[in-house]
Structures are given as C-alpha cells and as structure tokens.
Amino acid sequence: MNENQKLDTRTTAEPGSDEHDGAGPAHAQAEYAEVPSALLTASMLREALPGALRKLDPRALAATPVMLIVEIGAVATAVLSIIDPSTLGWAVTVWLWLTVLFGTLAESVAEGRGKAQAASLRALQTETTARRLTGRDRRRLADQPTEEVASTSLRAGDLVLVAAGERVPGDGDVVEGVASVDESAVTGESAPVIRESGGDRSAVTGGTTVLSDRIVVRITSDPGQSFVDRMIGLVEGSQRQRTPNELALNVLLGTLTAVFVAVCISLYFVADYSDAHQSLLVLTALLVCLIPTTIGALLSAIGIAGMDRLVRRNVLAMSGRAVEAAGDVDVLLLDKTGTITYGNRQASELHTISGVERHELLEAALLASLADETPEGRSIVTLIEEETGQHVSVPDGATLVEFSASTRMSGIDVSGRRVRKGAAGAACGWVEETGGAQSDEIHAAVEQVASSGGTPLVVAEQVDGSPARLLGVVHLKDVVKDGMRERFDQMRAMGLRTVMITGDNAVTAKAIAEEAGVDDFLAEATPEDKLALIRKEQHGGRMVAMCGDGTNDAPALAQADVGVAMNTGTTAAKEAGNMVDLDSDPTKLIDVVEIGKQLLITRGALTTFSVANDVAKYFAILPAMFVVAFPGLDVLNVMRLSSPQSAIVSAVVFNALVIVALIPLALRGVRYRPAAAEVLLRRNLLVYGVGGLITPFVGIKVLDLLVSLVPGL
Template sequence: MNMRYEIALETFRKLSPTKAFSNPVMAIVWIGTWLSLLLAPSNNLGWAFGIAVFVALLTTVLFANFAEAVAEARGRGQARALREARKDLMANVLLQDGSVQIKPASALQCGDRVRVSAGEQIPADGEIVQGCASISEAAVTGESAPVLREAETDRSGVIGGTLVMSDQIDVEITAAPGDSFLDRMISLVEGANRQKTPNEIALGQLLIIMTLTFLIVVLTLPFVARQLGLQINPLILIALLVCLIPTTISGLLPAIGIAGMNRALKHNVLAKSGKAVEVAGDLDVLMLDKTGTITHGDRMATRIIPLGRYTEDTARRISYLTSAMDPTPEGKSIVTLAGDQAEWKATLTNAEFLPFSATTRMSGLNLSNGVQLRKGAADSITAHCAQLGGRIPPKTESLVEEIARAGGTPLLVCEDADIVAVIELSDVVKPGIQARFARLRSMGIRTVMITGDNPLTAAAIAAKAGVDDYMAQARPEDKLARIREEQAAGHLVAMVGDGTNDAPALAQADIGLAMNSGTQAAREAGNMVDLDSNPTKLLEVVEIGKQQLITRGALTTFSLANDVSKYFAILPVLFVPISPGMASLNVMHLASTSSAVLSALIFNAIVIPLLIPLALKGVPFVPGPATNLLRRNMLVYGAGGVLLPFIGIKLIDLALQFIRF
C-alpha cells in the first residue's frame, strides 16, 4: 500500500470514538467538533460561521491524528523490510538417532537442534552449539559485511532469517514460534507494544488536569454571564475551550514517543520500550568494558625482553614455541614478532599444547623431551616457578610494573622453573574516544571503565582514554555489585555487555545495551539491543534519550506559551459587552468577534502540522549543563511560542477580511 494513502486512511480511521478517546485532551476537541456541527444552523452569528468553526475543529483533530499516523507509518515501513527476512523457511532438524528431518521453521520448538549450511537461512533464533560460520545479517542490520559467529563463545547467538555465507553450524533453537527476535522487533517498531514513559505519563496527567480545569471554567461562564445580562454564543464557548486547553502538545505527544524509538532504530539500536530511550536521557553513570569498547581489543606483542641469563635469541625461540599452537590473536602476534625458523618448528613434533585456562591464567607446551614451557600473567608465572623451586630474575618485577604503568599487558615466559622473558602486549585506545567521553562529561555523565587487567594497566588505560573511574580485575559478580552500589546512591546506570556472564549486570542496570552478536541470555537481559554490535553505540543512545526529553520539553513550552496568545484573541471579544474596558486587551486589533474566533481556531489547527517535522526529527541537541538547556528552551520556545501566535493570528484575521468572511 502507498505510504501516503496509508497515512491518510489511518488519519481518518482515528476519528472513530474508540480511537479518539484514547487521548483525553483531543477527545474534548472531538466532542466539540460534532457539537459545533449540530449548533451551526442555529447560532446568532450565522450558519457560515458555524460551519467554519466545525471545519477548523475537525482540521485540528485530523492534524493531531496525522501526526501520530506519520510516526506509526515510519515504523510500519521499517517493519515491512524486516518481514522480508521472516519468510516461511524450512529447517533441517537433527533427531536423536542422528538422522535429519525437514520441517517448516514455524513448527520449531525451543530446544530443537537444526543444521544450517552455506547458502541457507537460519530458520529461527538460537545459539550455535557446534561449528563456526560467516553470517550475513544484512536483512536485520542493513550491514552488508558478514560477521563471524562461533560455538562456545560470547558471539554464538544467531537470528532467524539471517544467511549463512560459509561453513556449517548446528543451532539450538531458543525462541518459541511467534516470539522470535524479528517478531518482537516488528511489533516494537510498529508501535504496537510501545509503553508510555514515566515522563510522558506525568505530562499526560498534567494536561488532563489542565483540560478539566478549563472545562469547568468554560461551563460556568454562561451562568456568570446570565447574571450580568449577557448571553454567550455556544460556538464561541467551544472555540474558547479548544483554545484554552493544550491541544498542540496533546496532539504531538504520541508522535514524539514513537519518533524516539524510531530515531534509535535508525542508529540500528532496538529499544524494547520507549521508557528505555527516555531513561537513557537521564543517565548519569555509564559502565563500559575496556576491550573492544575503549580499546581496539586485539592486544599485539610489541616487545620481547630477555631476563636473567637468557639471550635475545633464546627468549624469542621460547616465546615462539609457547605461542606456535596458540590460536588467539595475542598468540599469533607473538609468533609474528618472534620470527619463524625451521629448527624451532621441528621442536614442536609430538608436543602437547595446553590452552589458556581462566583458573591458571597460563598456556603453554609440554615438549616431547619433558621440558615444560609456559606463558601467562606475571603473578601466575612467578607463582608457578616458585612452586617448582625456581628463582625470579632481579629485573622482572620492575619491568612488569613499567609495562603495566605504560598501559601495556605484561606476560612472562618460563622454561621449567626459570623465567626466560617478559613479553609486552599493547592494546591501543581507539582514536577520538577521549573526545566522546569529554562530550558525556559535559552532559553530567560519569564514565566507568571495566577491565580484567591488573590495577596498574587499568589505571594507565583509564588515563589515556579519559574515563572518570575504572574497575580492575573485575569479575561478573563485581560488575553486578558496582551497579547496585551506584543505584543505591541514587544514580541511573547503563551497562554494555554481550556474554552470558554479563546477563545479571545487564538486567540490573537501568539501561542494559546488549550486543546483537552476543548470547541469547544477554539479549534477553538487556532492554536495548545494538544490531551493529558496537559497544560505543551507547554514547549515541544517551544523546537520543536526551534529545527526546528536550523535544518534549520544548514543544510543551511552545504549546503552553501559544495558549497565552490565543487568550488575547478570544477573551476581549467575549467580555467587551460586559465591560467595555476589556477592549484594551484586543492588542491585535482583530476585526470582529467571528474573525477573532476563527483566526484563533485556524492558527490552533495549522500549528500542529507545522510542528510535526520537529516532533519526528527532534530538537537539535547540544551537550551542556541543564540550566543552559532550560534557558535556551525558555528563550526560543517560550518567547517564540508567545510571539508567533500574535503574528499568525493577525495575518489570518487580515486574510479573513480580504475574503470578506
């Protein structure tokens, strides 16, 4: 369906009572619209005036509906693209006897295991339990470059509808039919599951109270006027009520909330609720992992320093041997730095490789001649050598400390009980990250770096990156405890994570940004998912949240300021018959009663579509103290909201005189 036709159809569909009464303020305008049509033939200002009031009020309601319809249509447009990835696929289900059964993806249940080969689409959300593959997620993220997903890592989660580009993987299904990532994503971007934010609810309640107050005032006016010998035209009372109540912000409020989620999705961030976007605007503590977020993440060997009696050649040879069978990026970089000689390779024959263990914090080889070679963290290697009766070379401790203070990671290499060399690994801080943290600091947000490195290395990286605080040697339980500690002190905390061990912290944080590439547990725990799996994306999310808060505040200020000007259009013509002195309030010198009423109503209607682009795009956000933002809003949207209606209403009044209404 053409989007313009869809928007128009939805605009008129919202005129139905069930839709109209979902917004109490606009429901009053809706009732006044049909009352004005009934009163049009019998009012003392003529039927043409009555029809004109009806048309102006109907236009006001339609424009308010149009604002929400445009925002919803944008979400539906994004949802259509996502539906293309959710075709009725067929799955190769692995049975317990080892055979394969083909069944529709819609029939898959949680716990089923499916085999997906190169060129096939993944039938449903799940975790890779065997194998690794290059996967194109373009259907979901729009990013054409394939990503690597591998079993038993923090990048094992896969999404239904994505395409396997190479190799073969076995996937365990983790989503029930109709509850997949894409199903929920489509529902969210369409706005079907959009929850109102606390600020939006509070503002809505304030607008309802204001509307009820003005309704009571307007309903009592005829009785007061009758005591003074004056009869007020009911159409003017309806027009007065509509101009008094905050119709502008009420008409735009749903669109602002939907647009906030859509703006996040434009940055490939899926917010599970509008509340998540808005809370991001109030954050004051941001917790980020060091590796891959603040630094590039791939630590590279930059120096091999021999210790004690060992020569440089021997140090290089033993460093090579400890890393030749190490598949990690660090191990490969050590091999590259040490060099490659045929005689060294021969030593590896029948050698037993010991992979890195989080318990021992070491890896290495047991050679066929019985020699044990180990490589690992400084404290682990020194303890290992001491246990075997070895001695620690004099310069070891000072070199380790020097490398750590410079922001590097020191590794020790040992041969049996003797420490041979220290290897320096360097992890480079991402360019421009200091400026981004400074930008957050200007918004009043404190940044905390989380790392498993030792305190000296953590302090050096924190200083280079420009973060406000850091946690060294952090375990999953430490992250959770720190978040709770910050929240107990009254702070709103954001956390970034991608692994199953990050799930508790993601669930505890006020904003949990999970990486799309991460595990299903992490995606379920977070209230936002970054489809690009870029941990620094949270910086953009904070700005989107603040922009939404500022947009709602600016348009609310503008709307209420508008009402002040409209009072000067209608109140003088209403009360001049009672008190001729009220004529001095007609500062716009409007031509007549009918012209004043229609000018105010027409301006009240057309200001809504004029503000729709601002509501959808958002007020430009410039980081700064809250007082500066408030001052700017009051100046631009407060003063502007008072002055613009004076100009607009007067111009409409002149136009009505020109056409001799």
C-alpha cells in the same frame, strides 16, 4: 591491527556530523535541529492519512483527553451547524475536525517512519531449511548426523549446523566453532563479524548469513519470539508504552481540560446573566482554544519519534521508559572486555633474551600457537605471520598439544623438539621440570609486561631430551577501540561520569583506564560487585547506565536504569538490558543520552509553546465574545481584528495549523547542547515561551486579514 580487529571495527560518527544532533554549531535563528527534506514529505503524509483517519475513533482518542474533547466539540458544532446553518458554524466545524485530524496525523506519521524499517526486517523472516542435530555424542557436535527441518519448527534448545553460505535459522548461541557472519541485514554494517563459541561473542541472530567455516548453534527462542520479531513490534510502535513523564503530562493536560470545560460552562451562565448571550458554537471554539491542544496533539508523536531516532542510530529500545531515563543519566558504567576494548587480548610484541635470536623466538612462538585455538593464540599466529610474511602449517608427524586450563600451556612435539608457550608460572615450571634454568631477564620482561597492564606468555623449548631453555616473552594486551578517549571526553562534557568495570587486577585496569580516558575504574569486579556499585550510585540519587556484552553482565544490566547490551554479546545480556546496540559500539551511549535529553527537552519546549500561544488566542476570542455587551473590553483587542466572527475563526484556524507546523520539530526533536539545567530552562523560556507568545499574534492577525474577505464572516 590483526584480522579479528579489522572485522569488528565499527564506524562512529564524527562530532558535528549529521549523526550527532547538537554537536555542530547552532542555527543563528532557530534553536532546533534543521529538518532534512526527507523528514516529512507528501508521500509520507499520504501513507499516514489512512492511519490518521482510523485514529479518529473515540476509543483510540480516549488515551488523549485533550483531543477527545476537541472531537466532541467538532461533533457538537456539526450538529449545531446542521440545525442552524451559518458560514461561521461550518467554518468552525471544519477546522475543529481538521484540528483532530492533524493531531492523529502527527502520531500516524511518527508510527509510519518505523514501518518501512519493519518491512525490511520481515525479509529476514523468510522460512529456511535448517539442519538440526540428531546425534547424542557431544564430543564433536559438527560431525553428528542431522535432519533437515523448516526453520519455523525449531524450538529453544535445538542444535543446528550452519555452514558457509547458509542463513542462521533462528536466534541462538554458538556452542562449537568459529565463523565470519554477515549481519548487514540487521545492523546495516557491510563488514562481517566474528562469532565463536566459549566467549562473549557467541550470539547470532536469525536471518543473518554465515560467510566462512561452519558453526553449531543452540537455538534460544521459539517461533514468533525472536529478536527480529521483537524489533518489528517495537519499531512499529505496537509495544510502545507511555513513560511516567508522559503519563504525568497527560494527567496535567487532562486536569487543565477539565478546568477549562468548567470555565466555559460557567461563562455560558455568566454571559447569559450579563445580557452578553453566547452560542454553544462560540463557547466550543473558546474551549478548544483554551485547552492545550498543541502539546496534546503532538505528545504521542514526540514519544514515538524518540524511539524511532534510536532505531535509526541502530539502537533498539525495549520501552519508552528507557529512552526517557537515558536523558537523566548521571553515571555510565562500561564493561571493559568487548566494550572499551575489542574483547580479546591480542599479541602486540615479542621480547627476546640474551643468547636468543629473534627468528628463533618467532618460530618457536608460532609453532607453539598452532594448537592454540583461543583468540589469544590465533592473534600470536597472525602477528608473526604478518612480520615474517610467511604462512606456516602444522609440520608432518607433529603432535599438537592443545591449550588447557590445567596446564595453562599449548605447544607442539616434532622431530625430537618440544616447544611450549603459556603462563609465566606454568612455562617456567615446565623448564625446571626438565632440568633447565630460570632467567632473570625473563622475570624482568614478565614484570615489565604485567606492570604495563598486559599479559605475559613465556616461550620455551626442549631439544632431544636436553634441559629446556627459555626463549622470550609474548606481550598480550587488551586493545582499546579507536576513538574511545575522544568519545569519553564528549561524555564528560555532557556531565556524565564514566566508570570502567573489569575482572582484571588493579594494575591492568589502571593502565587500560588511563589509555581509554575513563574517569574511574572498578578492578577485580564480580557480578556482585557490579550490582553493589550500581545500587550505591542509585541510592545516592543518581541515574545509572550500564553497557555490557557478557552473561556475567546480565544482573547489572537488569539493575541499571538504562542497560545497553551489545549485539555481539550473549543472549542473556541482550535479554537483561532494556536497549540493544546493533553496532556493538559502547560509545553509542552518547547518542542514546542525547536522544533521551532531546525527548525531554522537546516535550518541555512544545509544552511551553502550547501554553504560551494560548495567551494570544485569549486576546483574540474573549474580547470578540463580550465587546458588544462591554465596549470597554475593546482595549484588549490589541490585534485590532476585523470582527468577532473573523476573530473566532482565525483563532480556530491558527490552532489547527500550528499543529501541522510543529510536526517536523516533534519528529526531529529540539537540538540538544551540553549545558547546565538553568541554561536550558532559560533558553526554553526565551525561545519557546516568548516565541509562543509572539507567533500567534502574528499568525492570527494574518489569518484575520484573509478570513475577513470571506462573505458572512
């Protein structure tokens, strides 16, 4: 592996590690992920409490109709308790207020988990001095005169020079040079990465540090609109929009609330007509226990926590909609270059022909590559220097022939010797122009490299004006990132179909696809082809996710339901996608899909639990309300509660405490396991449906035994 590869190697979590919820064995008695000790601590609750109190403002609660109704009920019972004080009245009032507070606390805790990350990101925004280019000569930007300005005064389009040891003053693209950059402040990775002009690894983020060389950066964002600014807003939750699923569930909860309000109003008159008069206090307690307060209180926290889990995996989601859509993805499209492979073709081996010593080929290929500043050229130099153990510099008096698109060759002229390296057609044509002969061995080697999916480069030399001769072939290949096949196997187990998209010919594409382990590939793909494929899949009713890092991927990233741009990619790609992977690991989409499915499953599980545990509360309160007027209803008092008053208080207290008990689950999420939809539904009903029925019966009975000890109840 050459140096560039080493710099871009990313560590991925192994299956079954803490980085993959659901990858390991399930807990024998719980269907949700084990909650780590740091998930919900006393200090987190203390920090979240002020925000929870602020959210008690009715204007803030208006977005959650269920909790707004509970707050109105708390105000009403407080007024009634002041007018007619009683132990029952004050007990119900206190616990109704706590119910509202616990609901706002859940959302505040979820939001607070992102604020610590936002604080660390703000450290990147310290104002720095930037060297802005003032010259107009574009031939050599790094040599142009500069002026020192504050980084906050930079505007999109400005060119700045950044040298080793200096911070990048703002988001931008490298337009000249190549450098090693420390992005640990953004990605958390300690290993530096290479950023260079003219490729799909040109984007740099403001606040990162250049470790070596110097680069010229074109600023792409105005102050306050940088990538870090967007990250801060998103992790704090200020820009989190409710997803369609969440909005639909809110409508359902609002409708149920309205129905139960009508039911409770009707019960007042029914009870009055049947001489089983009920106070507004009791009816309010009944209403709060009837409406789905549990899921209503936790709904926002579930959505915020889903985005937060992505951020903790170094994936920035631009909207909650993208997280939710990830849970329904069927097809995954991955751009080959920089996504499945390391992004640059790397020299892997050299093939000599008869009559040529290996050391001759190594020396000639090395000399011909000294002027080649492309990643491919640098990889040839690295490969040969590693094999020979020697570092070669440009000989004195040598004339370098830089690679160009017109000649498709690079080389060197020194001491009467001309060495060239380039595309097979170009190099062989140069040999013929000098009177040299072709070689069947060369053509066979070229064909062998091409048929294996690699790119052949031919090396030739001419000495003292004599006819040039062919020396051998350099094999360039796209290097597939480590662990790709295993990760694609995981995707297949999750029901995802993977498709590799590349501009390479079908032979090369097939070889890379087989090595990586993808299900299908699209070769010689243009941006229009990528768009057409995504639209075809979408018209077939499938949800499509796309990974990419280049400007040519931007249209497809924008069209896909989930567009994950690599942080190493271009600014255009990152702006087109609705997610950015800070680690630039395409297989991270497994984590994205798992978290999306976790979000949907968690919401469904807690909704099931909320509805199911309401049934137990009905058995507690309804018999207590009417048993005096209708003694026959005592048969419904299956929990054998002590008194009507203790039954009402116990149900209200349980209704509040269950919210607190479920906050860790809402934050962590229900464990996701790859399985068919019917299996997941059955597990949901058995665990959270049956569990939601049994738990309240036990909890309310225990609370009743305690409440019955309080005088006056």
